[in-house]
Amino acid sequence: MLNELKSAWKMAIEKELRSYLSTDDIPELAIGQPPKPDMGDAAFPMFPYAKLAHKSPAAVASDIASRLADHPEGEMIPTGPYLNIRFDIPAMADKIIDKAIGDGDEYGRNDSGRGRKVMIEFSCPNTNKPLHLGHMRNDSLGESVSQLIKATGADVMKVNLINNRGVHICKSMLAYKMFGNGETPESTGEKGDHFVGRYYVRFAQWEKEVEKAREENPAIADDPSFVDPDAAAQEMLRAWEAGDADVRALWEKMNKWTLDGLFESYRNMGISFDKLYYESETYKLGRGEVMRGLDLGVFRREDDGSVQVDLAPIGLDKKVLLRRDGTTLYITQDIGTAVRRHEDWPFDSLIYVVATEQNYHFKVLFYILSLLGYKWADELHHLAYGMVNLPEGKMKSREGTVVDADDLLSELSALAKAEIIEKGRENEVGDVEETARKIALGALNYYLLQVQPQRDMVFNPKDSISFSGNTGPYLQYTAARISSILRKADAENFDGVASNGKLLVNDDEKTLVKAIADFPEAVRKAAAGYDPSIIAAALYDAAKTFSHYYHDNQILKAETRELSLSRIKLVKALLQMMKNGFLLLGIPYLETM
RNA sequence: GAUCCUGUAGCUCAGCUGGAUAGAGCGUCCGCCUCCUAAGCGGAAGGUCAGCAGUUCGAAUCUGCUCAGGAUCACCA
Structure with missing residues (x-):
């Protein structure tokens, strides 16, 4: 809404500049934001036109202001070299607030992607170990970007390619076969992915043991009973590929254990998929495409x-x-898989959420698909995200510094629970466990998404995930407080009272109205750039302004009933915006906390 | 060696289609709960925007070089 107005002003000023400078060939007018609210709501710098006019930028600004008679809504305030415009925000407040409240859960969405089919691939776990923090960044991003693209009206198909075959999978199978003694996740009470992951680690141990034994006595390698772990794993892979019944049965059993565990984690993280691909079914794809490429030359x-x-x-x-x-390679499979996917669901665009490490791979993959003549190859995107490091450096599985996803979530839940109890909020909150879980999820998703995707980030388990300051729980808390106000407002009688946006004249109120008005634009930008951090910033700014406002101003007991009702509507619109933003970031909304 | 990414406050991050005095949070210090949830609010201290040069009326933002960190450059996945 405000954006359209700014554009209208830009066009009007440019038109006036052309007449003022007696030329059509003028530099494009920049739209800026004045540093302080009292300086106006839009800023147009006049520097580029000073030389053309042979006058100072300040003179140009005041000249234009006095010449421009027929202009869009707003007041011109020449401020030095800038032509600033002040909008009558209170006069527009009702329209903006009513729109947000009226659109409800739809507020912020747009139509720009209507009719487009967008496939997005993310997560892609191995079936030999549980998820860790790196996966969580992937999952958070994938889910959030999916929501952002849905918010443009596009059809989104979330797909996950399960890496369920290969020598690394055989390693956990082999270790289980050797050392498992028939135990199962049920018998040990472990989550399936952790159970299988334990055997993957066990394999690495075994490798080390064998290596050490061989160092001490090289002759043991000649013993007929000697087993080389790596050779055995390779052998098992061959048996798997040959369809060996025992190996396949073990593979089926262990894959199910892992997948049951992984999908439990997904559920806890609020992640879902529309379609699963399994590498065991796609790893041979691509040979035909390569042959076709040969024919094409x-x-x-x-x-x-x-x-x-x-x-x-x-x-x-x-x-x-x-x-x-x-035989095929990784890249061959990816070629075939992309083609298969387009056959399955003819997407207009396909987004791969994969770590930056694979930049080279995707550059090559996309180029090859364009060589093969696929028009959609131009609409393939690699959403590359950086590594999650620890303060001490990289996470290393060998050193046991990998942060496990399930552990992290439960630790955060425990912290949130302790916080609820410390504040004595058990009764208000209702289900303490569930609330704690949602706070943990909000904290984690916000933390992972507030950083631009491509950047590496540092995860400090000690103090980076706190519940105060610029965090998910701060946003949740802000929303909960607004909910609380609205609940109390419902109990009050406003019969015969009319709200009036023109009463919302203080700076915080104007800033909040603007924040609400700008939200759809933030969604557009975030979706276009696959960048949820834009939403995170917009929500945080709004929450911060609200907290300040709420501290200084009475909402339910304002000076007049009209003002109270007007403020209630303002915060109701704000809450709607925040809830819609929460959905885009995977932050659970809590009515009380 | 080549290519790509990154370098902003003690720490974690915004800001980057050039524009007014570079912003948050954490941490430190100081204040605020007879008032709609103190997971809050206010204030203070803290900066050679890695460095040098260039383009420009104007550079944290664009370009080049240098330095530092990371990633990649398999008939592995």
Whole structure:
């Protein structure tokens, strides 16, 4: 709403500038924000026109202000070299507030993606271990960006490619076979993914033990009973590929354990998928595409029999697409999988949420798909996110510094629970466990999403996730307080009282109205840039302003009933905006906390 | 070696389509609960926006170089 107005002003001022300077060829007018609210609501710097006019920028600003008679709504305040515009925010308040309240859960959404089909791939776990903090960033981002794109009216298909085969999967299977003694997640009471993960770790131990034994006595390798762990894992993979019944049965059993555990974690994290792909079903895909590329002449068969693609046009080297023995590689599978997906659900766009480590891979993949003539190759995006590091450095599984997703969530829940009890809010809150869980989730999602995706981030378990300051729980708390006000307002009698947005004249009120008006634009920007941090910032700014406002002003007991009701409507609109933003960030909304 | 990403307060991060005095949170220090939830509010201290040069009326923002950190450059996934 305010944006349209600013654009209208921009056009009007540019038109006047053209007439003032007697030329159509003028630099584009920039739209800025005055540093202080009392200086206006939009700023147009006049510097670029000073030279053309042979006058100072300040003179241009005042000249334009006095010449511009027919202009959009608002008041011109030439401020030095800037032509500032002040809008009558209170006069627009009712319209903005009514729109937010009227649109309800739809407020902030737009139509820009209507009719578009967007597929988004994220998570993609291995079925040999539980999720860790790095996965959580991926999952948080994937889910949030999915919501953002849905908010543009597009159809979104969330897909997850389960990496359920390969030598790393065989390692946990092998260790279980050797050391499992028939125990199961049920018998040990463990969550399935943790159970299987334990055997993956056990395999690494076994490797070390064997290596050490061999160092001490190299002759043991000649013993017929000697088993080399890596060779055994490779052997198991061959058996798996050959369809060996026992290996397949073990694989099925252990995969189910892991997946049951992983999906429990997803549920706890508020993550869901529309379609699952399994690597066991896709790993052979892509060979046909490579053959087609050979026919098209975009790939070439080397003397040794392998098939390669020349990446010189994009400034890279060569890449092998089929091994000498004709088997596929990671990139081959991804080619085939992309094609398969487009057949399954003809997307207009496909977003891969994958760590920045794979920038090279996706650059190559997208180029290859365009070589193969797929028009949709131009609409493939790699949403690359940075690593989550610890204050001491990288997380390393070998050193046991990996932060487990389930552990982290339950630790945060415990902290939140302790906080609820310390504040004596058990009764108000109702279900303490559930509330604590939602606070933990809000804290975690906000923490992970407030940083721009591409940046590496530091996770400090000791103090980075606190519940005060610029955090998810602060936002939840703010929303809960507004809810509380609205509950009390409901109990009051406002019969015969009319609200009036024109009464909302103090700076905080104007800032809040503007924040509400600007929210749809924030959603647009965040969706276009796949960047939830824009929403996080918008919500935090609004919450901060509200907290200040609420501290200084009475809402239910304002000077007049009209003012009270007007303020109630303002915070009701604000709450609607916050709730809608929460949904985009995976922050649970709490009516009380 | 090449390519890409990053460098802003003690720490974690915003700000980057150039524009007015570079902002938050945490931490430190000082205040505020007879008033709609103190997970809150206010205040103080804290900056060579890594460095140098360039473009520009104007650079944290754009360009180049240098330095520092990270990632990638497999017939692994």
